[in-house]
Amino acid sequence: MTNSDMRSRAQKHLFPHFTTGKVWNDDSLPIIVGGEGSYLTDENGDRYLDGLAGLFCVNIGHGRTDIPQAAFEQMSRLAYWTNWGSAHPAAIDAATFIAEHAPGDLETVFFVNSGSEAVESAVKFARQYHVAQGEPQRTKIIARDMAYHGTTLGALAVTGIPAYKAPFGDLMPGVFHVPNTLGETIPEGGTAADLPSIRAIRELIEAEGGDTFAALFAEPVQNSRGALVPPDGYWQELRRICDEHGILLVADEVITGFGRLGEWFGSIKFDVVPDLITFAKGSTSGYAPLGGVIIRRPLAEAVLSSPQAGLFTHGATWGGHPVSTAVAVANLTAVENENVLGNVRSLEPYFQNGLDRIVEDHRSIREYRGAGFFYAIEMMGDRETGRELTPEESKTVLTEVIPAAMREVQLITRPDNRGATMLVLSPPLTADQDVLDDLLTKVDHVMSAVDAHLGASLLTAV
Numbered sequence: 001m002t003n004s005d006m007r008s009r010a011q012k013h014l015f016p017h018f019t020t021g022k023v024w025n026d027d028s029l030p031i032i033v034g035g036e037g038s039y040l041t042d043e044n045g046d047r048y049l050d051g052l053a054g055l056f057c058v059n060i061g062h063g064r065t066d067i068p069q070a071a072f073e074q075m076s077r078l079a080y081w082t083n084w085g086s087a088h089p090a091a092i093d094a095a096t097f098i099a100e101h102a103p104g105d106l107e108t109v110f111f112v113n114s115g116s117e118a119v120e121s122a123v124k125f126a127r128q129y130h131v132a133q134g135e136p137q138r139t140k141i142i143a144r145d146m147a148y149h150g151t152t153l154g155a156l157a158v159t160g161i162p163a164y165k166a167p168f169g170d171l172m173p174g175v176f177h178v179p180n181t182l183g184e185t186i187p188e189g190g191t192a193a194d195l196p197s198i199r200a201i202r203e204l205i206e207a208e209g210g211d212t213f214a215a216l217f218a219e220p221v222q223n224s225r226g227a228l229v230p231p232d233g234y235w236q237e238l239r240r241i242c243d244e245h246g247i248l249l250v251a252d253e254v255i256t257g258f259g260r261l262g263e264w265f266g267s268i269k270f271d272v273v274p275d276l277i278t279f280a281k282g283s284t285s286g287y288a289p290l291g292g293v294i295i296r297r298p299l300a301e302a303v304l305s306s307p308q309a310g311l312f313t314h315g316a317t318w319g320g321h322p323v324s325t326a327v328a329v330a331n332l333t334a335v336e337n338e339n340v341l342g343n344v345r346s347l348e349p350y351f352q353n354g355l356d357r358i359v360e361d362h363r364s365i366r367e368y369r370g371a372g373f374f375y376a377i378e379m380m381g382d383r384e385t386g387r388e389l390t391p392e393e394s395k396t397v398l399t400e401v402i403p404a405a406m407r408e409v410q411l412i413t414r415p416d417n418r419g420a421t422m423l424v425l426s427p428p429l430t431a432d433q434d435v436l437d438d439l440l441t442k443v444d445h446v447m448s449a450v451d452a453h454l455g456a457s458l459l460t461a462v
Helices: 005-013 066-077 089-101 115-132 153-158 162-168 196-208 234-245 297-304 322-337 340-361 391-409 433-461
Strands: 032-036 039-042 047-050 106-112 140-144 175-178 213-218 248-252 276-279 291-296 365-371 374-379 414-416 422-425
Touching: 047 433, 066 322, 089 106, 089 291, 089 322, 106 115, 106 297, 115 153, 115 213, 115 248, 115 276, 115 291, 115 297, 140 153, 140 196, 153 162, 175 196, 196 213, 196 234, 213 234, 234 248, 291 297, 322 340, 340 365, 340 374, 340 433, 374 433, 391 414, 391 433, 422 433
Parallel strands: 140 175, 140 213, 213 248, 248 276
Antiparallel strands: 032 039, 039 047, 106 291, 276 291, 365 374, 374 422, 414 422
16 A cells, blocks of 8 residues: 555644554555445445444434535524524424433433533532532542543543553543453352442442542443453442442443444333433534533532522533534434334444354454444453463554454454453444444454464463
8 A cells, every 4th residue: 555645745744643643654554545335445445344433423324415415404504503592493403313212210310521521521520519519529520441531531531441641641540440340140058248349339338438429430331351241230330339328320321322232222222211321422422512511400400599699600612513413313313213223233243253253263362342343352362371462462462462463354343452452343333234244254354364363372381
């Protein structure tokens, strides 16, 4: 692949997100120019399977015309207005749709522009809510190890990935991280209350004082560290702990919201009503930037009626933008009318059976985890012997072996090094059985390349 004019201009003028200079300046840097369904096209006309739905975003699939039409019509009618002191129909309609599909009394929607802003807003709401309740000392936050909650400074403080924080010095104080659910099972004869992760939360609260905590943040299925599905009853324990101590329970559903797990929200799948839900990606399927927080109605009313302020002291110029919220309505209406969630539920066993076969065929796979259309394959040196990857092997697998194998079969997805050596799979929710077969075949090829490399490495070492 030669260096095209677009690639040269990208490398000169466009500063990348979470991409090393070596990768960005490589002659093989893809330039994606189009998309249809579950597939993308680059500037050379080559077709790639989108195994990550963009970044867990494109739930409805690429290349639709109805959603851009809704954006065009809204832009032609009212291109911009705010939700400061007035409202407009697109934001009203989007908030109504989202509220009607959220669990329990989560009925009030605060719009922003991204998942990071959604988490930032949830932190601020939680703190201001407690001020309104006469408890201004409640400022501390509980989150989980290795959990990703965003990149703005407050959201980054809640994030539990040390490497993401290291370049930026001291962040928001008062954030405590507790163990996630990796590898946890309920002991025989016990309940979720006996899980080490749950006990750690209770021990933290006892040490710090329950009346000093504002909120607890958790994803229904934790992305970073590899699609961690919680044990049965885990979320009920989180709800119980928060209720006991007056702490707000925040479900970060930036990834799991709007169908990724086969329900409108992961909170529905795990049968819990949190106090706040943060969302973004799937709300528009990536056709426009949008994020937000869904708030239990009594909590929202408590802030708006508080004598201390009487308003949420927070806002954004683009929050609830008419075009983005019109896109959300068009997207979510299509998700509902086309039974996209039903597609995920019906094909989940098929997807998992295919992953089972891949695990059986490749000794470099430790296991896969996940639910719905959201999985992570975790690798090791050799499952049969129990050999772990060396740091050098992990780096080579993630930066050389997997990317080369993905290029060979024209697959785009995410090698992930956050806590382990992993490959993440998150296709568009409209993917049918043929697309899943294609994805599984391509993943099988990638894992064969990993097996071959590690086998060669082992022989060289011997």
